[in-house]
Amino acid sequence: MTARDRVAVIIEDDADIRRLLEEVLEQGGFETHSAGNGLDGVEKVRRYRPTLTTLDVSMPGIDGFEAAKRIRAFSDTYLIMLTARTEEIDTLMGLESGADDYIAKPFRPRELRARIDAMMRRPRLAASGGDGDQSASPSTDTVPPDVPAGEKASAQPGAPAEPATATASPPSAAVVVPATAAGDEDWIEHRGLxxxxxxxxxxxxxxxxxxxRSEFDLLSLIISSRRRVRSKADLALALRGESYVTSYYVSDADKRAVEVHLANLRRKLGENASQPRWIETVRGVGYRLTADDGA
Structure with missing residues (x-):
């Protein structure tokens, strides 16, 4: 990542926390731009096109959830919500609004830096409205993009025994067909997907x-794993750019985040969870690809 890419916008109404975030991010090599409310923050994201945005939830004017939705309508910035609101519903609302991560206050600067580093190891998609074009309409469940839109690297989440940032190769059982829209690249296919x-x-x-981005990462890991069950903890670590080799702690909030992303993914694919065409739930364990027969 070049110095040009290390731009951050801080949206925080508490001046002390704002200064702390500026210090932490500038120590990490970021050029920072701060705003004390949601409306100004959205405009600064539009103006500076940051790689990273931190966002408070409780602010004057529009709150962090609404600000996140507006940002996601035109920006592919990595988005971290920082808030004292730690109820489960708040976490889910933050993720559904388009946040990549959700950290409770008071936070430890070292943990924040680690979370940022993990996020930025994940590939990013090319933003479809980075010029401020509002033509991209938010979806009813998660506003695109979280980031839809083209990521810098082709790394995919790995299996628990391997670094999660390694490129995922389809196993021999996968059905690979010639691409029709991506040149000479290969596709993984399963029952029309x-x-x-x-x-x-x-x-x-x-x-x-x-x-x-999170929905694609989960789908790619599951379809590449075929009938192998992926646990919620496994998937949560993969979304954080980690694996059981480098990390082992997965909170209940992390697992609930996986459930939210999977529910959103199924809605976008048009899949009924009770009669899944592609992703079946293994109760108490996790998720796996459906069998090849009975399309």
Missing amino acids: RVEPDMRLVVVDGEEVELT
Whole structure:
């Protein structure tokens, strides 16, 4: 990542916390721009096109949830919500509004830096409205993009025994077909669902589907794993850019975040969770790809 990429916008109404965040991020090599309310923060994201944005939830004017939705309508910035509101519903609302991570106050600067580093190891999609174009309409569940839109690297979440940032290769059981929209690249196909990991494209029955970064990462890991069950903890670590080799702590909030992303993914794919076409739930364990027969 170049110095040009290390731009951050801080949206925080508490002046002391704002200064702390500026110090922490500037120590990490970021150029920072701060705002004391949601409306000004959204405009600064539009103006500076940051790689990273930190966002408070309780602010004057529009709150952090609404600010996140507006930001996601035009920006692919990595978005971290920082808030004293730690109820489960607040965490879920933050993730559904488009946040990449949700950290409770008071936070430890070292933990914040670690979370940022983990996020930025994950690939990013090319933003479809980075020029401020509002033509991208928010979805009813999660406002795109979380980041839809083209990421810098082709790394995919790895299995628990491997670094999560390693590129995921489809196992031999996967059905790989020639691509029709990505040059010479190969696609992984299952019952009308086609995924191109390197180009980060998803097609269902011939129609392209726009997913958030987290949704795509989960789908790519599950479809590449085929019938192997992926636990919620495994998937949560993968979303954080980690694995059981480098980390082992997964909170209940992390697991609930996986459930939210999977629910959003299923809605976008048009899948019924009770009669899944692609992703089946293994109760008490996690998720796996459905069997090849009975399309």
